[in-house]
Amino acid sequence: MTEPLIYELSVPGREGVKPPQLDVPPAELPAELLRDDLPLPEVSEIDTVRHFVRLSQLNYAIDKGMYPLGSCTMKYNPKVNEVAARMPGFLGAHPLQNPETVQGALYLMYHLQEALKTITGFAGVTLQPAAGAHGELTGVLIMRKYHLDRGDTKRDIILVPDSAHGTNPATTSMSGLNVVEIPSDERGNVDIEALKTQVCDRVVGIMITNPNTLGLFEEQIEEVTQLIHGCGGLVYGDGANLNALVGVMRPADVGIDVMHFNLHKTFSTPHGGGGPGSGPVGVAEHLVEFLPGPIATLVGATDEGYPVFDLHKPEKSIGRLKAFWGHFGVLVRAYTYIRMLGDAGLRGVAEHAVLNANYLLSRVRDVYPLPYDRICKHEFVVEGKFENAPGIRALDIAKRLIDYGVHPPTNYFPLIVHEALMIEPTETESKRSLDAYAEILLKIAAEAQAEPELLHGAPHNSPVRRLDEVTAARNPVLRYEHEF
Amino acid sequence: MVYVPHTDDERRAMLASIGVDRIEDLFSDIPQEHRYPELGLPPAASELEILQELRDLAAANLNAYEVPTFLGAGAYRHWAPSVVDYIISRGEFATAYTPYQPEISQGTLQAIFEYQSMICDLTGMEVSNASHYDGATAAAEAVIQALNVFRMKRRKVVIAPTVHPQYREVVRTYTQGMGLEIVGDDDLTRSLEEVVALVDKETACLILQSPNFFGEIELLEGLGGLVHEMGNGALLAVATNPISLGLLNPPGAFDVDIVMGEGQPLGLGLNFGGPYLGFYACRKKHLRQIAGRLVGEAHDVEGQRGYALTLTTREQHIRRERATSNICTNQGLMMLAATVYLSVLGKQGLRKIAELNYHKAHYAAQEIDTLDTFSVVNTKPFFNEFVVRCPAPVEEINDFLLSDYPIEIIGGYDLGRDYPHLQNHMLVAVTEMNSREEIDDFVSALAEDEAHEVIGGHTHD
């Protein structure tokens, strides 16, 4: 079951929605500057609606079922957030309007900053970064500038654990710094002895994800932060996995200096098929003056006692990371979510995320090899291979899950576990849906031995079957080719 | 507990299966002195209460769609057909993740493929990625792509002062660790010719904007060849307004290497500045250095056509510290909105929208120019934005329009904020949303402001 391209539905001369008539005298068009052809599709409004509705039905989504992609925190996206973000007063505010005319928007941004500070223990927050990786760039540039501002110009190394997301080393390079990789120990923690051999006066800092990408809490986190601080370096916290800790531990309390938060993970805003995200960054006191800006700031009160907000850029700011102030529409959703949960609700998020992950692990651990046997946090990593079913790989298991109508876990990440299946159920799944997922995983393990070809050929009943990505990469076709 | 579905019985059964007594036992690895801090957030609100609170906050903003607005400067008030929000509101699109499992993500993947095709058609380029965060970050990615084309062996970048000031700032923020020499906008009065003259054989790229920040359409013909020659292959990257491409020659018709810009005009609301859409297109020969996601056509074992993420070895999750960029998201839903917008307006609709913008902007410019003390200063052809020299500080005029005139009007952008030599100059944006009545009101209001000036200035404080 596939859908034609919108271009293939096009009929010359067909019009979609109609713009209004011109109500002013026309000006003369500059003939030499005009294009002679605009090869966009020509379809009607109903063609458009049906095409995109049919496309939507080819997607899997949280609204359809469990989506336990490790490291992605695919929790339920509350619908009240959507109502909030579409309120005309938010949707219709121009970013360059006089601040006096956007006090509602600035109030919301200010109080979201305050809430994120409260939840994480940091002294300052910028809402500007557009995504997690964008927040990482913000954080690393802040660390770099902190050292330079103190006249400490020889630092050029960022330490990155081998279990880290690829964005950590990529961000380091973008910032003009060098990566030194730190191995993990047999418990899945950063190897402290290996770390000790690398701490020196060239270290800008370390980027650490906690819980790490194995879903395990870094048990020596305070020793790590002390070691790094001891050599004058800073500690960057990758907030990808904050869902395990929200309300349970403030990252700043264990010595993290700077950290990004993924509002599209921890704070429930929809992933949108790959964006928009939002990656605010929190920093400890000594880094506040380097934050990108402008930042929503409380500047006084009206005669009637109402607070007055404005936008201010910190004095030694690394500069702006994008146009305007951030993904405001995403900020409205996250603010709504935090306001509806409060202290106890947020703690309940982490507690049930961790409960769900450990429960699902308890259901499958006898069948799926577990490389690091510990209480996990919000996610766990097992291996997608069986001694009694040689030739079966994590990929086969992932694809077979699709046949059962659920979404596969993240596979082949983290890189330090071969055949990794990384499962993050999130707190919004019930015991019933976890049980159903466990049953499917166990059934697939049995199939792997009895009918391996079922797995190798999976998925069998999806809109398309396994695609030939090799040919697609060798001869890339990246756009519709017009027949002129 | 809101959004957590567990019953007490279920919790007990789950803890028993795990083999612990209490949920707290699952957190014993967290340093005890830091476990369970008192947060002190405001008390949790119900859905009914939070919506009331948010309605009050939203109402405290002046809605630019509800009053005559002449403010643009990188974010524009346009009409978005109802279909756009209907489609992007669908949970199948909104609550899906990045399409890593192509078999159950064909909706998102095909939409990206269609988007890439439309951006190529619109810009006249060969390859489009699945989008960047916004126009400003797309400009920064253009610089990084150019650096990668020259394998980081060239470190000079030339950027015209007529590029959006925020784009220029973001380029500097992104590249502050790369040891670049960025020139061109160090003198904000430089002409295009003077900027182009700065290109030399150490230059990785020249960044221009057309229509530029002042609304003016740059003559791109022959410019690419000149830059390539003076810069021994240096790239020419052009930021543009996608609505203008409904009418104007696309940069890709000339010898331009990268075309990018802000896609917000393509059906996205103002949203106080985001989320917007950075569109990005380049030449096929530079495909390996493009950042961000790409979707390509593929076929399954039964020969069915489908779509998948492709050429992913450029990206951070594989190439890590040697990736073309650290970006891993695209602006999925915003990209979808633009795709629906371009579909439902199509070939004829986009042209009409572009013409409405052009004609209305020129009508407004002509009317303003009839005033004694206001004059339009553009010397080149412009699209839907133009510069007005004013008899008083723009801030004062805007205060008058907003507070002292009988109807609230949001005036144009104060260019003096970014260009010291343009104090008292207002950047005025006019789109299809501005009715003739709005434009006439705006001109009348400026005339009244003029009268105030003559009789001794403003009364407001």
Place this chain on the structure above:
Amino acid sequence: MIIDENARYMESHEWARPGDGVYFIGVTDYAQSTLSDVVYVELPEIGDRIEKDEQFGVIESVKAAADIFSPLSGEVVAINERLEDEPELVNASPFEDGWLIQIKPTQLEDEWDTLLSPLEYKEVVEAEEASH
């Protein structure tokens, strides 16, 4: 697994072999099988000077990118242009049609003997396979 008896090897799975007054350089059969289907090969330009152990190119499969290092120092005198359209030659024929570059060595006498013999390379591969 094929090992060319006339070639010398690096632990990172590149080979060098004399022929027609120049030296051919490529990746081994073991390397191509580990990478699986090659979809793209990035090569230097003719005339480039490369040092022994310097990275001179990249081989990509769908899910991986491997840097390629030079066994010898010298000047690049030819690149395998067929790989642009047929990167799969690296899989099909790593020692013959799938060669990557030809170089004119500048320090052959010092460098040749530091490379692994076919027998030594075979041991490297066997050790690597055992660790997986």
